[in-house]
């Protein structure tokens with residue numbers, strides 16, 4: 356029987372029961388190991404580590420594939436791109452997803468880079484080797500139909516990777532929808548406490564997992580075991596945190612819909628959001644990130660300055676509610692648009708604070 360999300364998160368990556376042994380997973384920080392005849396035994400910290408394997412089995416179990424952890428979300432994205440896309444091939448990236456994925460592809464891949472918006476209504480991937488989509492996209496929170504993207508990519512002979520950072524494996528399972536790869540920044544909700552930078556790639560293909568693992572060992576883009584352990588520790592409460600964050604996002608959306616100071620509002624969980632119909636078909640839950648346009652830089656900055664429970668910070672998915680004016684980083688969004696990441700505060704407190712800060 357399939358167990359629920361909470362049970363799976365709490366039990367993911369636990370060590371086998373042993374009398375006198377620790378109940379929770381423990382970090383193994385070793386660079387050197389006693390050498391053994393068994394080729395599967397650990398021998399050097401760049402090639403393998405028990406704490407990586409604990410987190411990889413935990414995330415892989417939730418994603419529905421084999422997982423490899425990386426020292427950041429960008430390390431995961433870049434490792435995937437340089438492993439899958441050969442020089443001279445074509446990669447498709449979203450115009451409106453995380454800007455550094457686009458920048459890495461343009462500046463560091465010896466490949467042709469094509470950009471497609473997440474809101475495209477038809478897809479033509481002729482000539483592409485890999486299609487990278489991010490859904491929901493951030494900061495715009497548009498959604499694309501993963502099944503339709505996979506069908507179009509298959510028709511063109513291309514592989515599909517989905518950046519699943521915003522939903523996490525509890526919110527969306529792209530491998531079950533036919534994608535070849537999931538890539539994510541676990542710095543965000545998966546680790547969830549804003550104290551670790553980490554990322555992962557998951558794939559249902561044992562062959563691709565092996566190629567990625569070989570590339571990781573050789574390139575040396577390996578995560579620190581302590582950070583890996585922090586993420587595993589955080590993952591245990593992912594179900595609880597996402598539930599509270601989504602509850603807060605729904606409450607904030609209700610409070611802000613039609614508010615005279617709010618010029619634009621997006622959250623795929625809202626029944627009247629343009630992304631809702633597709634989101635409902637492919638997402639298991641909607642998370643706690645909203646896009647709120649306050650109309651101008653001044654209004655956005657005054658709001659963040661007045662709010663007591665909303666901290667001005669980039670990144671998202673953490674315990675604390677944060678807001679980030681994304682135009683500051685060059686995203687093609689209105690200057691007063693805030694990406695608001697709901698934390699785990701009480702909904703009533705958060706709504707009262709936000710309404711007071713809006714004035």
Ligand SMILES: Cc1ncc(COP(=O)(O)O)c(C=O)c1O
Pocket residue numbers: 427428429430432453489493518520521539540541542552553554670
């Ligand atoms: C959707 C998305 N993908 C990838 C990344 C990169 O992750 P990291 O900051 O962990 O390198 C981010 C970071 O904000 C992101 O939002």
